[in-house]
Amino acid sequence: MSQTVIDIQNLLFQWPGREGFRLSIPNFQVDRGERVFLQGASGSGKSTLLSLLGGVLVPQQGRLQVLDTDLTRMTSSERDRFRVDHVGLLFQQFNLVPYLSVRENVILPCRFSQRRRGRALESADSLELSADRLLGQLGLDSTYAQQRVTSLSVGQQQRVAAARSLMGHPDLIIADEPTSALDADRQSEFLNVLLGRCNEEGVTLIFVSHDQRLAHHFNRSINLSELCSFNAGPV
Amino acid sequence: MRPLLFLAFASAWNRRTTLGLMAISIGLSVMLLLGVEQLRTQARESFSQSISGTDLVVGARTSPIQLMLYAVFRLGDATHNIRWSSYQTISQHPSVSWSVPISLGDSHRGFAVIGTTTDYFEYFRYADRRLLAFSSGKPFVDIFDAVVGADVAQQLGYQLGDSIILNHGAGGMGLSDHADKPFRVSGILKRTGLSVDRSVHISLEAIEAIHLDWQGGAPMPGLSIPAEYVRKFDLAPKEITAIFIGLKSRAGVFQMQRYINQYKTEPLLAVLPGVALDELWSVVSIVEKSLLAISALVVGVGLSGLVAVVLAGLGERRRELAVLRSVGAGPGVVFMLLAIEGLMVVVAGSLIGLSGLMVLSMFATPILETHLGISLATWTLSAESWKLLLIVMATGFLVSLIPGYRAYRISLADGLTPRL
Ligand SMILES: Nc1ncnc2c1ncn2[C@@H]1O[C@H](COP(=O)(O)OP(=O)(O)OP(=O)(O)O)[C@@H](O)[C@H]1O
Ligand SMILES: [Mg+2]
Numbered sequence: 001m002s003q004t005v006i007d008i009q010n011l012l013f014q015w016p017g018r019e020g021f022r023l024s025i026p027n028f029q030v031d032r033g034e035r036v037f038l039q040g041a042s043g044s045g046k047s048t049l050l051s052l053l054g055g056v057l058v059p060q061q062g063r064l065q066v067l068d069t070d071l072t073r074m075t076s077s078e079r080d081r082f083r084v085d086h087v088g089l090l091f092q093q094f095n096l097v098p099y100l101s102v103r104e105n106v107i108l109p110c111r112f113s114q115r116r117r118g119r120a121l122e123s124a125d126s127l128e129l130s131a132d133r134l135l136g137q138l139g140l141d142s143t144y145a146q147q148r149v150t151s152l153s154v155g156q157q158q159r160v161a162a163a164r165s166l167m168g169h170p171d172l173i174i175a176d177e178p179t180s181a182l183d184a185d186r187q188s189e190f191l192n193v194l195l196g197r198c199n200e201e202g203v204t205l206i207f208v209s210h211d212q213r214l215a216h217h218f219n220r221s222i223n224l225s226e227l228c229s230f231n232a233g234p235v
Numbered sequence: 236m237r238p239l240l241f242l243a244f245a246s247a248w249n250r251r252t253t254l255g256l257m258a259i260s261i262g263l264s265v266m267l268l269l270g271v272e273q274l275r276t277q278a279r280e281s282f283s284q285s286i287s288g289t290d291l292v293v294g295a296r297t298s299p300i301q302l303m304l305y306a307v308f309r310l311g312d313a314t315h316n317i318r319w320s321s322y323q324t325i326s327q328h329p330s331v332s333w334s335v336p337i338s339l340g341d342s343h344r345g346f347a348v349i350g351t352t353t354d355y356f357e358y359f360r361y362a363d364r365r366l367l368a369f370s371s372g373k374p375f376v377d378i379f380d381a382v383v384g385a386d387v388a389q390q391l392g393y394q395l396g397d398s399i400i401l402n403h404g405a406g407g408m409g410l411s412d413h414a415d416k417p418f419r420v421s422g423i424l425k426r427t428g429l430s431v432d433r434s435v436h437i438s439l440e441a442i443e444a445i446h447l448d449w450q451g452g453a454p455m456p457g458l459s460i461p462a463e464y465v466r467k468f469d470l471a472p473k474e475i476t477a478i479f480i481g482l483k484s485r486a487g488v489f490q491m492q493r494y495i496n497q498y499k500t501e502p503l504l505a506v507l508p509g510v511a512l513d514e515l516w517s518v519v520s521i522v523e524k525s526l527l528a529i530s531a532l533v534v535g536v537g538l539s540g541l542v543a544v545v546l547a548g549l550g551e552r553r554r555e556l557a558v559l560r561s562v563g564a565g566p567g568v569v570f571m572l573l574a575i576e577g578l579m580v581v582v583a584g585s586l587i588g589l590s591g592l593m594v595l596s597m598f599a600t601p602i603l604e605t606h607l608g609i610s611l612a613t614w615t616l617s618a619e620s621w622k623l624l625l626i627v628m629a630t631g632f633l634v635s636l637i638p639g640y641r642a643y644r645i646s647l648a649d650g651l652t653p654r655l
Binding site: 047050051054056057076077080081083084085089091094095096097098099100104108109111112113164176 | 237238241242245246248249250554555558559561562564565566567568650651652
């Protein structure tokens with residue numbers, strides 16, 4: 001496997017039926033183990049880019065390779081499979097399934113992916129143990145495992161979501177403003193544990209945020225406008 | 236498939252109050268539907284079992300349905316009678332194998348009194364050509380002997396040898412009793428599920444005897460003939476109400492029917508019981524079919540309620556669907572999730588309806604038997620009911636596809652970021 005995790009060339013994406021916006025990226029590569037901080041103006045297309053990387057959207061033109069896999073040549077169900085096998089996703093808020101316990105939420109990707117399941121069981125005897133260990137590393141001890149996620153604070157919920165994105169050792173974690181619902185103290189605490197885990201497991205991380213102050217935690221920081229060709233962004 | 240079922244259960248459990256109420260309302264509608272269907276099959280069955288092995292039923296000229304109603308079901312009254320002489324002529328016709336005359340009009344505490352001959356117990360058949368059987372005692376021998384049906388004995392607590400008093404007409408008012416001529420219970424019949432259970436059988440001579448001192452439906456003033464003396468009178472019957480006829484060969488039935496219908500001395504009517512029962516049932520079945528249609532509508536209302544509830548819940552579940560997609564659930568899985576949820580409610584509802592019906596029938600059976608004479612002894616679901624239940628479930632599954640499809644569209648449009 002090559003060192004390049006993300007390889008984008010001459011990519012063009014437009015929302016169907018929407019003239020005003022186009023995302024056009026001539027060239028963008030991310031290497032294995034990199035932790036990328038991605039910022040950009042609201043509405044510039046950050047979330048859209050992450051959806052492309054997660055294989056939920058497909059570009060109209062250009063090359064989009066993730067982990068040496070050409071996402072543009074896959075069917076939508078192959079992309080669903082690919083996503084759960086290789087990518088951990090993390091959003092701003094409401095990452096959890098309200099009717100499942102904390103532990104079940106963490107295990108969820110392993111229910112849909114044999115690969116993630118297999119990887120989780122490499123280092124633990126059961127999925128439950130694996131989930132509990134991750135939760136512990138993110139500061140949620142085993143008393144939380146059986147709780148309903150709705151009884152957690154927002155900060156705790158985000159940590160559960162982080163544990164889930166790490167569960168079963170994905171190759172890439174895509175995080176879309178996961179800290180914006182947290183206060184400053186919680187933000188850096190959360191970032192520290194997330195980055196710590198990614199470091200240890202050698203996971204590549206793409207982290208989107210508005211908050212310039214967080215950039216120093218990362219080994220690479222880019223603005224979406226730098227990536228895009230001149231006619232990108234809101235017209 | 237495993238995560239799908241697990242998620243569907245967890246999600247349904249999370250919203251168990253709403254879905255539970257939904258299941259109950261579907262259950263009630265299913266109960267209504269199956270209940271009506273069961274009633275209708277049972278009614279139809281006891282209906283078609285009411286007479287068998289009789290080739291012709293004969294009465295004074297009237298409509299075939301009316302003749303069946305009073306002669307077989309003991310409902311309503313005959314407007315005219317048959318002369319005894321006509322009966323004798325017909326019964327001696329060469330193609331007649333047996334004939335049983337009956338005479339109606341009196342009652343005993345709400346139960347019909349029927350005057351007949353002991354041939355009644357030998358030839359009258361019902362269901363699969365079954366004969367009437369005695370649970371105790373024997374046919375009437377003496378003039379004041381009476382054979383009572385199972386319901387009469389049970390409800391009035393009669394034993395062999397008990398003395399009973401008949402009323403004139405539909406009775407119950409106690410105004411015109413035949414109190415001067417009490418009868419003695421000589422036999423009790425086994426239960427048949429038919430009008431026989433609700434009848435008191437006496438001899439034709441007894442009918443004559445209790446009316447010796449009557450004229451035009453009222454006791455003759457100043458004339459009273461004590462029971463001890465009635466045997467001195469001529470008790471040969473003068474009129475009867477109807478005749479059950481069995482032929483030597485079924486082939487001659489239409490010829491015999493024509494012979495009776497064209498009988499010269501008085502206007503008579505002969506009907507083939509099978510044909511008349513069908514005709515009668517087709518009248519009843521309008522009611523029965525509308526009942527079934529109404530309950531089918533109620534099930535429809537229940538199912539659309541289900542769709543409405545699941546659809547209404549979808550709005551607040553957009554986030555959840557997006558989360559599921561982010562952990563690898565395809566839109567197809569989301570579709571199935573919602574469809575399974577609907578199906579689970581329908582299946583639960585059907586089970587509720589089914590068990591509700593079983594419980595209800597345990598209580599309702601005795602009530603229905605006494606008040607409507609419908610025997611619901613066997614509460615095994617008919618094939619027709621199973622079919623209905625399957626149709627309900629299949630329809631339930633089909634309508635569950637609606638929220639499933641909606642969720643599918645939503646999760647395609649939303650991708651990973653739910654739009655509000
Ligand atoms: N599902 C969608 N359908 C149509 N247009 C969309 C959709 N999602 C986003 N857009 C449009 O695409 C553009 C980029 O949106 P996107 O969400 O990627 O921005 P963003 O950089 O993530 O903004 P923010 O920082 O506010 O999250 C916007 O103009 C938006 O209106
Ligand atoms: Mg965004």
